[in-house]
Amino acid sequence: MLRFFNLTVLLLAATSQAEPLSLRQSCVNALKDYKSYFKEEVLEQVCERAQKNADCASVLGEPIFHADFTGVSAKPKKIMVLSLIHGDETHAGNVGRFWMERLHKLDARNSWRIIPVANPDGVKLKTRTNSEGVDLNRNFPTIDWTAEAQNFWKNRSQASPRKFPGYAAGKEPEVRCIMQHLDEYKPDFVISIHTPLKVLDFDGPKVKPPKYSYLPWRSLGNFPGSLGRYLWVERQVPVLTTELRHDLPVNSIPFEQLQDLVGTLVQKDLK
Template identity: 55%
Template sequence: MTSTAVADANVPAAAPTPESLAARCERELLSFPGPKTPEFVKAACAKVVKKDECVSAEGVEIYHYDKISKDPKAKKVLVFSLIHGDETPAGSVGRYWMERLEGIDPRNTWRVVPVLNPDGVKRKTRTNANKIDLNRNFPTKDWDEMAQKLWKAHTSSNPRRFPGQSGGSEPEVKCALKHIEDFAPDFIVSIHTPLKVLDFDGPSLKKKPKFDYLPWKSLGTFPGSLGRYMWFERKTPVLTMELEDRLPGTYQPFESLQDIIGSLTVFETDDSPAVPKKAAEPAAKKSSALPAAPAPGSR
C-alpha cells in the first residue's frame, strides 16, 4: 500500500450535502396523493423561502411560496395546509394551488404554507412532535381560562386534541403568527380533512357562493383555534376547507374554489354596510362559555 493510499484511508468521509429547501419541497409535495404536474411543482418549489422563525419542534424548516399580484388593489390571501400532519390530502391541495399560481397572473397576492406541521407529517400524526394540536394552540384571549377546560370536558382529554400548556407555545404556531404579522393577510384559508364541508368564520353572507363539491356548514370555533384567533378577535375572515379523505380524480373543484376565494376576498374584506363585520360579534361573546362538543374528527 502506498503512503498516498494510507493517507486516503485515514481521511474521514465527507458529510452528505444538506438537501436544499427547493429539493425538499419538491420531494415532499410530489409524495402527496392526487394528480400533479412535476414541472410546475419544480418551478414553484424553486421559489420557496423560509422565515427565520419558521422551524418545527424538531428543527425542520417550514417553507412558503409567494405569488405577487400585479394589481395595485390586490388583496392578500394566506393559505395554511397540513396544520394536522395526518391530513395528507390537505397538502395535495396546497401543492395544486402552488402549481396553478405558477401559470397565472392572479388577481390577488397569495402566500401558501403547504406543510405547517412537517414533524406531524413525518409521524402521520395530527399533533406536532410535542404531541400538541396546533389548531388548539393559537393564543386566543380565552386560552388560559378555557383551552384545557374544554379539552377535558368535551374530548375526555383526547391526546389528539391536547392544546398544550400555554397558548402560542409551539414553534409551528409561532411560525404561523409570524406570517400573519408580516404578510398581514386580508383573508386566510385553512385546509383540513375529513368533514366534507366549507366552514366560514367571517361576516354574514347574504348568499354563499355555489360550490358543488363541498356544502357550506358552520363548525364553530374553539379556544386556541385559528378561526377564533383571526376572525372573532382580529376580524380577518378564515375559510376552513374540510376535504374528504379521498381526493377527486381531478382538481377542478379546487380550481373553482380558488377563484371563489378571490371573489370572497374582495367582497368580504371591504368595509361595506351590506356585509357588516359586526355580524359575527354575538358569537364571539360566547367564547367564555362551553361551546358544543366538537364532532368526531373535528378540525
C-alpha cells in the same frame, strides 16, 4: 496511500451528509409524494420560490417554508393558505401543492402566500399533532386560552391525545411561525385546509354562500386556541377552514373552483 484515500473518501462522505439541504430541495422533498395535476418539473420550478422566515422551524428543526405569488389586479387582496397543520390529513397536502403549482402557472388577481406544510414533524410521524403531542389548531393564544383551553379539551374533547392544546398558549414553534406570518404578511383572508368533515367552515362576516357543489358552506363555530377564534373573533380576519372529503376528486376542477371562488369572495364581498 490506499488507506489515506479511503479515509479521505469517508470524510468527504460524512461532510456531504452533514450539509443541510437547500430550501428548494427541502420543498421538493416535502411535496413530491402528494398528488400533482401538473408535470413533475413544475414542482421543481415552484420550489425555486420557496422562502423561510427566520424563526420558522419545527420542534425537530424541519424548515417551515412558504411561497409568495403577487396579484395582478389594481387592488389585490392578500390571501394566506395553511395546509397540513394536522400532519395526518394527507389530502390537505395535495391541495397545498396544487394551489402552489397553479399559481406559478397563471397571473392571479390576488396575492397569495402558501405555507404547504405547516406541521412537518406531524407529517413525518404521521400524527395529527406536532412532535410534542400538541394539536396546533388548539394552541393559538386566544384571550380565553388560559381559562378555557384545558377545560374544553377535557370536557368537550374527552381529553383526546389527538386534541391536546398544550401547556401554554402559543408555545409551539410551528404556531409561533404562523403568528409571525400573520403579523408580517397581514392577510385579508386565511384558508386552512383540513380533512375529513366535508364542509367549508367559515368564520367571518355574513356573506351569501358561494355556489360550490363539491362541499357545503356553513359555520361549525370555533373554540379556545383555534385559528378561527384567534383571527376572526379577536382580529376580524376571516378564516375559511376547508374540510375535504376522504377521497380525492377525479380531477382538479373542484380545487380550481375553490381557489377561484375565494378570489372572487375577497374582491367583491369582503370589501
